[in-house]
Structure formats: C-alpha cells, structure tokens
Amino acid sequence: xxxxxxxxxxxxxxxxxxxxxxxxxxxxxxxxxxxxxxxxxxxxxxxxxxxxxxxxxxxxxxxxxxxxxxxxxxxxxxxxxxxxxxxxxxxxxxxxxxxxxxxxxxxxxxxxxxxxxxxxxxxxxxxxxxxxxxxxxxxxxxxxxxxxxxxxxxxxxxxxxxxxxxxxxxxxxxxxxxxxxxxxxxxxxxxxxxxxxxxxxxxxxxxxxxxxxxxxxxxxxxxxxxxxxxxxxxxxxxxxxxxxxxxxxxxxxxxxxxxxxxxxxxxxxxxx
Amino acid sequence: xxxxxxxxxxxxxxxxxxxxxxxxxxxxxxxxxxxxxxxxxxxxxxxxxxxxxxxxxxxxxxxxxxxxxxxxxxxxxxxxxxxxxxxxxxxxxxxxxxxxxxxxxxxxxxxxxxxxxxxxxxxxxxxxxxxxxxxxxxxxxxxxxxxxxxxxxxxxxxxxxxxxxxxxxxxxxxxxxxxxxxxxxxxxxxxxxxxxxxxxxxxxxxxxxxxxxxxxxxxxxxxxxxxxxxxxxxxxxxxxxxxxxxxxxxxxxxxxxxxxxxxxxx
Numbered sequence: 001x002x003x004x005x006x007x008x009x010x011x012x013x014x015x016x017x018x019x020x021x022x023x024x025x026x027x028x029x030x031x032x033x034x035x036x037x038x039x040x041x042x043x044x045x046x047x048x049x050x051x052x053x054x055x056x057x058x059x060x061x062x063x064x065x066x067x068x069x070x071x072x073x074x075x076x077x078x079x080x081x082x083x084x085x086x087x088x089x090x091x092x093x094x095x096x097x098x099x100x101x102x103x104x105x106x107x108x109x110x111x112x113x114x115x116x117x118x119x120x121x122x123x124x125x126x127x128x129x130x131x132x133x134x135x136x137x138x139x140x141x142x143x144x145x146x147x148x149x150x151x152x153x154x155x156x157x158x159x160x161x162x163x164x165x166x167x168x169x170x171x172x173x174x175x176x177x178x179x180x181x182x183x184x185x186x187x188x189x190x191x192x193x194x195x196x197x198x199x200x201x202x203x204x205x206x207x208x209x210x211x212x213x214x215x216x217x218x219x220x221x222x223x224x225x226x227x228x229x230x231x232x233x234x235x236x237x238x239x240x241x242x243x244x245x246x247x248x249x250x251x252x253x254x255x256x257x258x259x260x261x262x263x264x265x266x267x268x269x270x271x272x
Numbered sequence: 273x274x275x276x277x278x279x280x281x282x283x284x285x286x287x288x289x290x291x292x293x294x295x296x297x298x299x300x301x302x303x304x305x306x307x308x309x310x311x312x313x314x315x316x317x318x319x320x321x322x323x324x325x326x327x328x329x330x331x332x333x334x335x336x337x338x339x340x341x342x343x344x345x346x347x348x349x350x351x352x353x354x355x356x357x358x359x360x361x362x363x364x365x366x367x368x369x370x371x372x373x374x375x376x377x378x379x380x381x382x383x384x385x386x387x388x389x390x391x392x393x394x395x396x397x398x399x400x401x402x403x404x405x406x407x408x409x410x411x412x413x414x415x416x417x418x419x420x421x422x423x424x425x426x427x428x429x430x431x432x433x434x435x436x437x438x439x440x441x442x443x444x445x446x447x448x449x450x451x452x453x454x455x456x457x458x459x460x461x462x463x464x465x466x467x468x469x470x471x472x473x474x475x476x477x478x479x480x481x482x483x484x485x486x487x488x489x490x491x492x493x494x495x496x497x498x499x500x501x502x503x504x505x506x507x508x509x510x511x512x513x514x515x516x517x518x519x520x521x522x523x524x525x526x527x528x529x530x531x532x533x534x535x536x537x538x
Contacts, residue, residue, distance in 0.1 A: 024454070028455060028457075029454070031458055032458045032461045035458070035461045035462055035464075035465075036461055036464070039464055039465055042472050042473045042474065042477075043468060043472060046329055046330050046469075047322055047325075047326060049330065050326045050328060050329045050330055051325065052326075052327075056325045056326075057325065178297075178299055179297070179300070180297070180300035180303050180304065183300060183303035183304040183306075183307045184307070185307075186304075186307030186308065187303065187306055187307040187310050189311075190307065190310040190311035190313075190314050191310060191314075193314055194314045199314060199318050200318050200322070204321045204322070204324070204325070205321065
C-alpha cells in the first residue's frame with residue numbers, strides 16, 4: 001500500500017501544484033462556476049415567488065437555495081473528467097507508451113484527478129461551504145449541520161468521486177471508436193446534468209422515471225450527497241444509500257477493467 | 273461591388289474545402305449535432321418540470337417562456353455556425369503563431385478567419401430554436417404579420433452580430449495576453465442568462481447584461497416586442513443600435529490587436 005502511494009502520489013501532487021500556478025485561469029474558473037450557480041439561484045427564487053405553496057417537489061425555498069449551491073459545488077469538485085485525456089492519448093497514440101511502462105494507466109489517471117479534486121475541495125469548495133453554513137444558520141434560521149451528517153456527506157462525496165471517475169473511464173473507452181471526444185463530452189455533460197440532479201432535484205421527475213433512475217449510477221454522483229446533507233434521509237436510509245454508492249464504485253471499476261481487456265487486444269497504433 | 277462578389281466566391285471555395293474535410297467523418301457530425309440537441313432538450317425539460325409545479329413565472333406562461341428560450345437559440349446558433357473559428361484565435365492561434373498566415377494574404381483578415389470553418393454542430397441549436405418559434409406561432413402565442421416577420425429577421429441578424437462582436441473583442445484580448453480562451457468561456461456562461469426574463473435577476477446582473485456584456489438585447493428584450501407588443505424602439509430598435517455600436521468597437525479593438533501582434537519566435 002505504501003509503495004503504491006509512493007509510485008502514484010506524485011501524479012496527484014503535480015496536478016495540485018500546476019493548478020496553483022495558473023492563478024488567473026483559476027479565478028476565472030471560479031467566476032464561471034459562480035455565474036452558473038447564480039443563474040439557477042435567481043431562477044428558483046422567481047419560481048418560488050410564483051408558487052402558490054411554499055413547497056415544490058418536497059423542497060422548501062430555503063432547502064432549494066442550499067440544494068442549488070451544494071449540488072453545483074459537489075458536482076464541480078467531484079466530476080474531474082479523464083475521458084478527454086484518454087481521447088488525446090488515443091488519437092496521438094501515446095496510449096501505446098503507457099502500455100510499455102510498469103504503471104497502471106487507470107490508476108495514474110485516477111491519481112491525477114484526485115490531485116485536481118483535492119485542490120478544488122480546498123480552494124473554492126470549502127469556502128463556499130463555510131459561507132453557506134453561515135448563511136444557513138444566520139439568514140435561513142436553520143440549525144447547524146450536525147457532525148454525523150457532515151461526516152456522512154463527506155464520505156458520500158468521496159464515493160461520488162470514484163463513481164464518476166470509473167464511469168468516465170468506461171466512457172473514455174469510446175475514444176477507440178470515435179475521435180470526436182469533444183462532441184461526445186457535450187452529450188455526456190448534458191445528460192449527466194440532468195440525470196445526476198444537478199439541474200433539477202430528482203424528486204421533480206415523474207415517479208416512474210425516479211424508479212428507473214434509482215437503478216442507474218447517476219443519482220449517486222450528486223443527488224445522494226446533497227440529500228444526505230439536507231437531512232432528507234433517515235439514519236437507515238443514509239447507510240443504505242452509502243452502501244449503494246460503494247456497490248457502484250465496485251461495479252464500475254470491474255466494468256472498466258473488462259472493457260480495457262477487450263480493447264487492449266485490438267489496439268492498433270499507427271507509426272513507429 | 274466587384275470586391276463583394278470576389279469575397280462571395282472565395283467564401284464558397286473555403287466552405288467547400290471545409291465540408292470536404294468534415295465529410296471524412298460523418299459520425300462526428302452527428303455526434304456534434306446530437307450533443308447540442310441533447311443540451312437543448314435538457315434545458316427544455318427543466319422548464320417543463322418546473323411548470324408542472326407553477327402556473328406561470330412572474331407573469332410569463334410556459335408557452336411564452338418557450339418562445340423566449342427558442343428565440344434565444346437562433347442568433348446564438350447563427351453566430352456559432354458562421355464564426356466559430358474566432359475561438360481558435362483566443363485559444364491557440366496567437367500563442368502558437370499560426371495567425372501569421374492571415375497577415376500574409378491579400379484579403380480581409382476577419383473574413384479569412386471566419387470562412388475557415390463552418391461549425392455544423394450549431395444546426396442543433398438552430399433546429400431547436402426554429403421548432404420552438406414555429407410552435408409559438410402555431411399555438412397563437414405570437415402573431416405573424418409581414419412587418420413582424422421582417423423585424424424578426426432583422427432581430428436575428430442583429431442578435432448574431434452582438435454575439436460575434438462580443439466574441440471578437442474577447443478573442444482579440446489574446447493579442448495582448450496570448451491566450452484568452454478562459455475569458456471567452458466565462459463570457460459564454462453569462463450568455464446563458466439571456467435564455468430567461470432578465471427581471472428575475474438582481475439589479476447589478478441586469479446592468480451587466482445591458483451594458484458590458486449586452487446579452488439581454490439578443491433575446492429577451494427583442495422577444496417582448498413579439499410577445500406583448502412592447503415598444504419597437506425600446507426593443508428591436510435598441511437591439512440594432514447596440515449591435516452597431518458594439519460591432520464598431522469590436523472591430524477597432526481587433527484591428528488594434530493585429531497591430532500589436534508579434535509572431536511566436538523559434
């Protein structure tokens with residue numbers, strides 16, 4: 001385990017460092033994320049102002065404010081894509097190089113993303129969460145989040161990270177089929193925005209669709225941690241959801257390995 | 273006049289050339305188209321799900337919101353279709369020095385950049401926009417008269433010019449900073465505000481949308497002319513004025529940028 005970390009940790013550390021270097025780019029990135037969040041914040045405020053009852057889809061106005069900011073920050077932190085990197089590696093052939101090195105390709109990518117996630121967790125997310133917590137207590141008059149809920153939320157976020165990355169690894173395998181990963185990513189992001197509950201809480205969907213979604217890994221990427229944070233699950237339900245997330249991590253990991261084995265046999269690299 | 277026809281025939285040649293390269297991979301075309309269609313579908317589904325819960329949003333009905341949404345897609349799609357190559361200027365042409373080639377040819381530089389690429393992905397946006405506007409016409413949300421049809425076309429063109437001008441200004445920043453792609457993506461995020469009535473936003477955001485990044489004029493403001501017969505001069509008229517002013521500013525900045533451009537050394 002120690003040896004394992006010694007080999008792969010530098011990939012994560014490097015990402016953290018290089019993220020610190022490009023400061024200007026980083027501030028713009030944050031600004032962009034804030035803009036996106038505020039569009040939905042104002043949209044929801046207008047929606048609640050026009051609603052006859054104080055509750056929509058099982059969310060009060062205050063809960064919806066928390067939902068918007070939490071789902072945005074969590075998905076931005078957790079969704080560190082690796083499929084576009086796989087795309088580049090496949091199109092320019094450098095994936096062949098990683099076959100010759102005694103380093104596992106996927107593990108390396110996971111650690112690189114881990115670096116990005118740690119960076120994002122510390123720099124914007126933590127501050128937004130603290131701000132949100134203060135806002136929640138002072139402005140919305142809700143109680144302080146208890147430590148148990150907080151721990152469960154963080155654990156759930158960590159699971160989300162692994163679910164997303166193993167999913168994105170499987171998705172990246174499409175690079176062996178088409179070279180237009182940019183277009184594929186647009187399709188993926190649009191679909192995920194919807195299915196993970198980032199755009200609108202899953203409870204707004206018709207019940208039949210909600211049933212189907214519960215059999216897919218996507219709600220486990222954003223919706224579940226936010227719902228845990230909001231205290232929408234009882235103690236038993238929290239454990240059940242966490243167990244489900246863990247299961248998805250394993251399933252997607254195994255599926256990724258299976259795909260890679262299949263594809264490895266048919267890789268043809270141009271040039272020499 | 274002769275110059276104009278020369279540019280038209282040049283444009284045709286460039287576009288044919290570009291189409292040939294994209295034809296190598298028809299799958300990519302459908303992926304790109306599908307991507308933008310699905311993004312649009314997600315935005316629409318959001319509106320539908322929300323309006324399941326509420327009858328209207330600050331006086332706007334679902335049908336009217338759909339019209340505004342569709343109306344917003346059209347100028348954006350037109351701009352996306354025709355001038356997508358400007359992204360490349362902000363992203364890598366200046367930093368890599370490939371911008372050199374434009375300066376060497378005896379043609380308008382802006383024209384050269386624009387005609388090098390036609391982004392067919394944008395047909396997804398245009399298609400959604402047309403369907404939503406057509407739907408609004410069919411169910412009587414907006415009335416069609418010859419005058420309105422004419423102003424609709426004018427408004428589309430002016431809206432597309434505003435988009436292009438903003439993009440040109442931001443891409444030109446690369447002449448000073450070498451890479452302005454991050455600034456461009458941020459501005460595009462702001463453009464998303466335009467899909468909904470601007471009254472829902474806080475005052476500072478409204479002011480930004482009407483001045484620095486005038487995206488309020490590409491969709492919401494002109495669409496009120498068609499929806500509730502708002503004053504022509506305050507809607508379409510204002511849109512055209514904004515388009516003219518921002519285009520002149522953008523082109524000046526672009527020319528200034530070229531004059532300070534220095535190629536990447538080797």
